[in-house]
Amino acid sequence: MVTPLRLLLINDSEQEAQFIVDMLSGHGLTVTYERVDTWAGIEQTLHDSTWDLVISNSTTRQLTALSVLLHLREMGLDLPFIILTDAIGETLAAEAIKSGTHAYIAKGDLVRLIPTIESVLCARTSHRERNRIRIGPPQQEKYFQSLIENSSDVITVVDLMGTILYDSPSVERVLGYRQGQLAGDSVVNYIHPEDIPRVTTILKNGIKEIGKSHVVEFRFRRIDGLWCLLESLGRGYRVDGGSIVGIFNSRDVTARRQTEERLKQAISRLTEREQELLRALEALKHSHEALTSTQLQLFQAAKLESVGRLAAGVAHEVRNPLAVISMGTQYLAKRVTTTDDKIQEVLHDIDVAIKRADSIIIGLLDFSSLQAINPVLLDVNSVVEQALMLLKYELDRHHITVSRSLGSSLPPLKLDKQKIEQALINLFLNAIQAMPNGGALTVTTSVVPAEQSVLPLGPDVMKRFAAGESVVLVEIEDTGSGIPEADLPRIYEPFFTGQPAGKGTGLGLTVTRNLIDMHKGMIHIQNRESRGVKVAIALGIHEEKSHGEKKSDFNC
Amino acid sequence: MGKKSQILIVDDEILFSKLLKLHLEENPEYEIYLANNGKTAIEFVKQNKPDLVLLDIIMPDMNGLECLRQIKALSPNLPVTMITAVYDEETGRRAFHAGAYDYITKPVDAEYLKMALQVKLCQ
Numbered sequence: 001m002v003t004p005l006r007l008l009l010i011n012d013s014e015q016e017a018q019f020i021v022d023m024l025s026g027h028g029l030t031v032t033y034e035r036v037d038t039w040a041g042i043e044q045t046l047h048d049s050t051w052d053l054v055i056s057n058s059t060t061r062q063l064t065a066l067s068v069l070l071h072l073r074e075m076g077l078d079l080p081f082i083i084l085t086d087a088i089g090e091t092l093a094a095e096a097i098k099s100g101t102h103a104y105i106a107k108g109d110l111v112r113l114i115p116t117i118e119s120v121l122c123a124r125t126s127h128r129e130r131n132r133i134r135i136g137p138p139q140q141e142k143y144f145q146s147l148i149e150n151s152s153d154v155i156t157v158v159d160l161m162g163t164i165l166y167d168s169p170s171v172e173r174v175l176g177y178r179q180g181q182l183a184g185d186s187v188v189n190y191i192h193p194e195d196i197p198r199v200t201t202i203l204k205n206g207i208k209e210i211g212k213s214h215v216v217e218f219r220f221r222r223i224d225g226l227w228c229l230l231e232s233l234g235r236g237y238r239v240d241g242g243s244i245v246g247i248f249n250s251r252d253v254t255a256r257r258q259t260e261e262r263l264k265q266a267i268s269r270l271t272e273r274e275q276e277l278l279r280a281l282e283a284l285k286h287s288h289e290a291l292t293s294t295q296l297q298l299f300q301a302a303k304l305e306s307v308g309r310l311a312a313g314v315a316h317e318v319r320n321p322l323a324v325i326s327m328g329t330q331y332l333a334k335r336v337t338t339t340d341d342k343i344q345e346v347l348h349d350i351d352v353a354i355k356r357a358d359s360i361i362i363g364l365l366d367f368s369s370l371q372a373i374n375p376v377l378l379d380v381n382s383v384v385e386q387a388l389m390l391l392k393y394e395l396d397r398h399h400i401t402v403s404r405s406l407g408s409s410l411p412p413l414k415l416d417k418q419k420i421e422q423a424l425i426n427l428f429l430n431a432i433q434a435m436p437n438g439g440a441l442t443v444t445t446s447v448v449p450a451e452q453s454v455l456p457l458g459p460d461v462m463k464r465f466a467a468g469e470s471v472v473l474v475e476i477e478d479t480g481s482g483i484p485e486a487d488l489p490r491i492y493e494p495f496f497t498g499q500p501a502g503k504g505t506g507l508g509l510t511v512t513r514n515l516i517d518m519h520k521g522m523i524h525i526q527n528r529e530s531r532g533v534k535v536a537i538a539l540g541i542h543e544e545k546s547h548g549e550k551k552s553d554f555n556c
Numbered sequence: 557m558g559k560k561s562q563i564l565i566v567d568d569e570i571l572f573s574k575l576l577k578l579h580l581e582e583n584p585e586y587e588i589y590l591a592n593n594g595k596t597a598i599e600f601v602k603q604n605k606p607d608l609v610l611l612d613i614i615m616p617d618m619n620g621l622e623c624l625r626q627i628k629a630l631s632p633n634l635p636v637t638m639i640t641a642v643y644d645e646e647t648g649r650r651a652f653h654a655g656a657y658d659y660i661t662k663p664v665d666a667e668y669l670k671m672a673l674q675v676k677l678c679q
Contacts, residue, residue: 312642315641315642316614316641316642319641319642319661319662319663320569320572320641320662321571322662322663323569323572323641323662323663323664324569324571324572324575325663326662326663326664327572327575327576327578327579327663327664327666328575330579330665330666330667331575331578331579331666354663358663365642
């Protein structure tokens with residue numbers, strides 16, 4: 001790649017500027033240029049770009065070559081400077097030379113421009129050589145020189161135009177260039193276009209504040225063409241002649257940045273993975289809970305089944321002798337003609353005991369028959385009414401008033417009529433027993449979203465029903481004696497009863513809950529805040545309604 | 557009528573049969589016989605052609621349902637009432653299918669049973 005010569009022309013005439021550029025191009029030089037003819041133009045262009053050479057008319061309408069030259073020197077810029085003049089006088093020539101002009105050429109003698117430029121640029125390189133040697137090792141600086149030579153950082157000296165004056169030996173290891181290969185070239189030729197403004201800003205402004213350090217990061221093209229990310233610490237330094245140079249310590253941070261990037265990605269992957277793990281853990285917890293609950297249900301079912309079989313066997317074995325006793329007392333009661341009341345009383349007591357024993361057997365048999373249900377589509381309200389009707393006598397006898405608040409638009413449910421009726425009767429009987437001297441029994445039915453049944457049924461209801469699923473809620477409240485709080489956890493245990501001996505089998509709620517479970521429903525019993533007990537039952541609604549379901553499985 | 561009604565009670569629980577016999581014998585129109593297993597019962601039906609059978613369901617050796625089928629094979633019009641300590645719907649259904657005309661559970665209300673038998677035997 002041919003590096004173009006960056007030419008700053010101070011000239012009033014664009015035509016003349018173009019002529020100069022054409023001439024240089026005609027001689028095989030690749031040139032980029034800018035023409036300025038005001039102070040503002042000069043300030044701007046020095047700020048925006050870097051230059052290899054200034055060719056200035058001796059005077060323009062606003063400027064004189066000498067004033068421009070002095071200004072550049074004041075700025076610390078040691079640019080090669082060629083003056084074009086119509087007729088140069090001795091005085092001007094002397095001034096110019098004194099001020100550091102490298103050459104002046106009469107416009108009539110423009111053919112000299114090419115060799116002049118070549119010699120100026122050549123002299124310039126040797127000037128840099130001198131500069132480099134100046135930075136080189138005077139005796140007391142040998143130690144420092146050795147530090148530079150051995151530093152793993154690339155140490156570069158550039159002038160304010162970005163021309164590289166010196167690079168340390170490590171440039172070979174870091175960027176692949178031989179030491180000195182870059183000298184005389186502009187840094188902007190090697191810097192990634194996107195990063196150039198950052199670097200030129202530091203060059204233009206930063207390093208003029210002598211002694212102050214600036215850190216800049218930019219991509220620098222290596223000899224193999226790849227981009228290398230350099231982190232540079234730059235600082236301005238005024239050399240003996242007064243011009244300012246920038247000294248940069250640059251370090252290849254490509255690997256570090258890549259590592260950082262990889263680390264960042266790894267951290268983000270780890271965070272993601274952690275989230276995944278947390279989600280997996282949560283899912284595991286859920287399935288563990290579900291498993292435990294299923295296990296409990298299976299265990300419960302197995303227990304129920306074996307208890308059921310046992311109950312049926314026991315019922316048979318006990319009922320036979322019970323039948324004998326019953327027949328015997330019936331016979332005696334008829335045949336004993338004594339007027340002794342005590343004998344009649346004893347016979348009556350035996351009969352009561354037989355009935356009690358038999359009611360326990362009935363409970364056991366209910367328990368053992370909890371295997372299959374025969375569900376048909378039913379209106380819950382009609383089952384409630386039927387159960388209340390069957391108990392009307394008992395309710396009236398105990399002066400219990402019944403109030404109903406039965407939902408008018410309940411969907412039909414798939415229920416085993418007998419079993420649900422039995423469950424309700426058990427619950428009503430409990431209420432009656434809790435209110436021997438009268439009270440109020442309230443029955444409410446309604447259809448609600450499952451989440452609204454949490455209050456009466458407890459949070460476990462959401463394990464059985466999905467959020468948003470509709471359930472039919474049956475609530476039974478009495479104003480009786482309530483259940484002692486200590487007993488509440490045990491109320492479903494078989495043979496656990498709050499009744500005095502002889503009243504209640506202790507199987508009623510066990511059977512009731514099993515009946516509700518068989519319908520995939522849920523029951524919850526709690527004391528009311530005022531007094532008495534509140535029972536809540538939630539039953540699921542099955543969507544596949546009324547399609548050939550009306551005919552039940554009556555197998556006659 | 558004239559002739560006494562012969563009633564056979566089949567039950568492996570002898571104590572029960574004996575007491576039931578005491579109750580039923582209060583009706584002088586009845587002659588009560590006992591069998592404590594199915595085989596004896598079938599033999600009795602063959603020999604004596606009773607007017608009614610009270611048949612327990614759960615018995616060792618031959619159960620009541622099997623016994624019922626064999627009795628019905630011998631004497632299709634002979635009324636049989638099943639007696640059981642434990643009612644279950646399935647067994648009840650099978651008994652009716654096999655030709656039983658009634659089904660009662662222990663403990664038995666003797667007065668009720670006597671009335672029911674009287675009604676059946678008068679038909």
